[in-house]
Amino acid sequence: MTTETAALPQARTPLERKRTAWRRTRSIAKHALLAATGAVMVYPLLWLLVSSFKPNSDIFRDLSIFTTDLTAANYAxxxxxxxxxxxxxxxxxxxxxxxxxxxxxxxxxxxxxxxxxxxxxxxxxxxxxxxxxxxxxxxxxxxxxxxxxxxxxxxxxxxxxxxxxxxxxxxxxxxxxxxxxxxxxxxxxxxxxxxxxxxxxxxxxxxxxxxxxxxxxxxxxxxxxxxxxxxxxxxxxxxxxxxxxxxxxxxxxxxxxxxxxxxxxxxxxxxxxxxxxxxxxxxxxxxxxxxxxxxx
Amino acid sequence: MSSLGELRELAVRRKKGAPRAKEKYPDNKAAYLFLLPWLIGLLGLTVGPMVASLYLSFTDYNLLQPPEWTGLANFTAMFQDERFWNSFRVTVVYVVAGVPLQLALALALALLLDKGMRGLPFYRSVFYLPSLLGGSVAIAILWRQVFGKDGLVNGALAWFGVDAPGWIGHPDYALWTLIVLHVWTFGSPMVIFLAGLRQIPEMFYEAASIDGAGRVRRFLSITLPLLTPIVFFNLVLQVIFAFQAFTQAYVVSGGTGGPGDATMFYTLLLYKEAFNELDMGYASAMAWFLVIVVATFTAINFWLSKYWVFYDD
Known part of the structure; x- marks a missing residue:
């Protein structure tokens, strides 16, 4: 269905164009929703991983996963x-x-x-x-x-x-x-x-x-x-x-x-x-x- | 088909009295040889222990002295024990809240991840991963920190200016952190629903479209009814499994079932009675009561299924 409309871009009626635009908006919204859900789900896991490389004093002081101050000391x-x-x-x-x-x-x-x-x-x-x-x-x-x-x-x-x-x-x-x-x-x-x-x-x-x-x-x-x-x-x-x-x-x-x-x-x-x-x-x-x- | 579907099939066939071909059993000897390990396990590790624990539930037994018959004493003690009822209540809340929430989320995301959608394998993997790791001790340890006083959740809430308590240590919320953990593992039922969606024949939708059915109508009249058996089987099995949840409650509460018995799951109390108090008779009585409870919930589920599950047979 999507390939058909994409193959003939110039032959679209206004109604069709409106429909494609609607479809695209919906698809973007869907991906945004899925990506957000996925991020919330996976964040604790990433936080665990990153925190395992943080100095002990930093783990709860800074909860973000974006940091450069990393060390392998916890593993040792x-x-x-x-x-x-x-x-x-x-x-x-x-x-x-x-x-x-x-x-x-x-x-x-x-x-x-x-x-x-x-x-x-x-x-x-x-x-x-x-x-x-x-x-x-x-x-x-x-x-x-x-x-x-x-x-x-x-x-x-x-x-x-x-x-x-x-x-x-x-x-x-x-x-x-x-x-x-x-x-x-x-x-x-x-x-x-x-x-x-x-x-x-x-x-x-x-x-x-x-x-x-x-x-x-x-x-x-x-x-x-x-x-x-x-x-x-x-x-x-x-x-x-x-x-x-x-x-x-x-x-x-x-x-x-x-x-x-x-x-x-x-x-x-x-x-x-x-x-x-x-x-x-x-x-x-x-x-x-x-x-x-x-x-x- | 799921294991439960198969069981139902066997029952339906029996009920209908399907014409049984005059059966011959040409493979008797070979079959029982192949089944030998399973049969030994069935008798020695399942049927035997079931009988034994039924007997023990009517005795006083501490592993050291031989069991002493006490009749219904374990059961009367159990039904008078405030702690027993508390653990029962905690577990029922966990099951009744956690299972439907988890399945609803699984269903919603399966429907969102429509057939042939771009990036489906990626999303599916991301959503599935937590359900694979969710039963491990490492995740339970992580959960303690995520919902701790200075944990991730409160960190996020602080952004909105909310000053929240430590969820794990709060008697009103501790159980809900475990329910959230259960919901977090929605990935496996989601995968089952996705597989179910894929089995709905495309021609149903085509026929409906030709007859002028719109998107909503197609969803309500085709997708939803045809998915109900799968939702039902998942509901039944997840309820059965959720009643047996143990590891997460044990680890998240540090083995105490606390704060103040707020996460003292039924299985946790049972474990403590058996292996901390060495009250094996009482623990066996609890185990058999659990079987009865689980069977009752399953029966209720089957009874309710008449009203919402669609079968075309």
């Missing part, structure tokens, strides 16, 4: 503010995230293959239970799970945070992969079956390679959720050397008697950086995942 100080250097917490978070990613990829894709491709007794019922479990408040599982892991002597280890992922407890990802496998052409599986491939081969050699986008979405979401998970580590990891960044950051808040906001901000930025990078490089998968499953 903050890194060693707690009992262990921040690198320890980053390492812990990475181990937990990696374990959770592997667990979710393996267990959820196995379950998804069964739900999407196989015909078996009780499928509808189990599928409904699986979907329903997404909506179950986890508080109702919290106490008994804690007792189980305590009896297993897993407290202060990463196992309570990783092992459940190998049991496909995050049903959301099973659902994501089911959706994806269902959209694959049936003929592929037919052909494989005729060629004598069993279900395991059809899972490893056809399904997995073809659902890599869903696997990528799963990996990215798992990373972001485990990286920012606070409740699990709070319950299961009580010794500082086992803390991930989320709980460690809370430690900065407690230790903030000297109001050293600079180093707290600096380590907040460090903890957000991996998530931000994953967002930048993986947002295609993130947005697809959100859009196809309808969950955050």
């Amino acid at each position: 100080n903050g890194w060693n503010d707690l009992q262990y250097p921040f690198g320890v917490f980053l390492f812990n978070s990475s181990v937990i995230a990696l374990g959770a990613i592997v667990g979710n990829l393996v267990s959820c894709s196995l379950a998804a293959y069964a739900f999407a491709r196989l015909r078996f007794r009780g499928r509808n019922l189990l599928f409904a239970i699986m979907l329903g479990s997404i909506m179950l408040p986890f508080q109702v599982l919290m106490v008994p799970q804690f007792i189980i892991f305590k009896e297993l002597n897993w407290l202060n280890s990463f196992l309570p945070l990783i092992v459940p992922k190998f049991l496909a407890t995050e049903a959301f990802f099973v659902f994501l992969m089911v959706q994806f496998i269902r959209s694959l052409p049936k003929e592929l599986f037919e052909a494989a079956r005729i060629d004598g491939a069993g279900h395991f081969r059809s899972y490893t050699q056809i399904t997995l390679p073809l659902i890599t986008p869903a696997l990528a979405t799963t990996a990215i979401f798992t990373f972001i959720w485990t990286w920012s998970d606070f409740f699990g580590p709070l319950v299961y990891l009580r010794v500082p050397e086992s803390w991930p960044v989320s709980v460690a950051l809370k430690g900065y808040l407690d230790a903030q008697s000297s109001s050293d906001y600079g180093s707290m901000f600096a380590m907040s930025v460090v903890s957000l950086l991996p998530m931000f990078l994953v967002f930048v490089f993986g947002q295609r998968f993130l947005i697809k995942g959100v859009a196809t499953t309808g969950i955050k």
Whole structure:
């Protein structure tokens, strides 16, 4: 519509010209509104970033993000503010995230293959239970799970945070992969079956390679959720050397008697950086995942 | 389709008694092998714990001595506890204010970011980023400073000559800073709405235009009704998730639920009863009451949906 009118600028009637002008005004107003909203939303994040480079005394004296007086001192100080250097917490978070990613990829894709491709007794019922479990408040599982892991002597280890992922407890990802496998052409599986491939081969050699986008979405979401998970580590990891960044950051808040906001901000930025990078490089998968499953 | 949509589909099919083809189960053995990890998790980490916590909710249990059956004592104590009702009230305010506000903003911006608009991917990324980071401790720490006495918000208000209190430390406003944080993460429902908008067939609009329907009419008669199922599914799920909000309240209040229990979310009180007081029986009773509350809200949502959600089946 717009290209048509733009191609024939000289043949416009006054009415048409008025309409184009109106359209342009509306478009400008729209962009202005969107840009303003975006700026308000992102300003706190930029402020956090800039403040992490400001001398401590300046952070609350000057709230603007336009400054030239920048220093990396907060990063050097903050890194060693707690009992262990921040690198320890980053390492812990990475181990937990990696374990959770592997667990979710393996267990959820196995379950998804069964739900999407196989015909078996009780499928509808189990599928409904699986979907329903997404909506179950986890508080109702919290106490008994804690007792189980305590009896297993897993407290202060990463196992309570990783092992459940190998049991496909995050049903959301099973659902994501089911959706994806269902959209694959049936003929592929037919052909494989005729060629004598069993279900395991059809899972490893056809399904997995073809659902890599869903696997990528799963990996990215798992990373972001485990990286920012606070409740699990709070319950299961009580010794500082086992803390991930989320709980460690809370430690900065407690230790903030000297109001050293600079180093707290600096380590907040460090903890957000991996998530931000994953967002930048993986947002295609993130947005697809959100859009196809309808969950955050 | 969303997970909830799928569930509804299963229920509708059952109700209609769709002619079930004589089913054979050729893959039984293979299927249960594939499902084995999930089944172990379901029984060991979901069904088992549900039964266990139901039992524990009728006992006095502190992890050290074996649980002792006390009947309904936990529940009667709970219903007489002022703190319990306060946490319930705080959480309901958070859910009832935060969820609709967040969805309304998400919907408004999705509609503004019309199909094929220039710069759409850029705006979408900018709006989506907060919802991705919003659950982290770092953002909660940032929020404390944004709404602190000398924070960003008061800095902006000072421009207009308004001298505002520290929002985080004020019993009347602390909860609202968390609601604003929730609204700030409107990006993910916005992305879902955008996807829903894209699925409305273009020919509906063309047909309506030919029949002389204007912009407003097309919006009211096509866009809005066809979007209601998606809004509904989001509403249901967001209500369920918002009832379980924990991290932000915990961190923003410094683990206290303060000032003066103003941000003592239900889940926060539950956590404290379980892991600070080691009152596992009481905590289990609270957890089951939460399940009932969430189920009730979900049922109300489904019941109300008859009046505003459009289904063409």
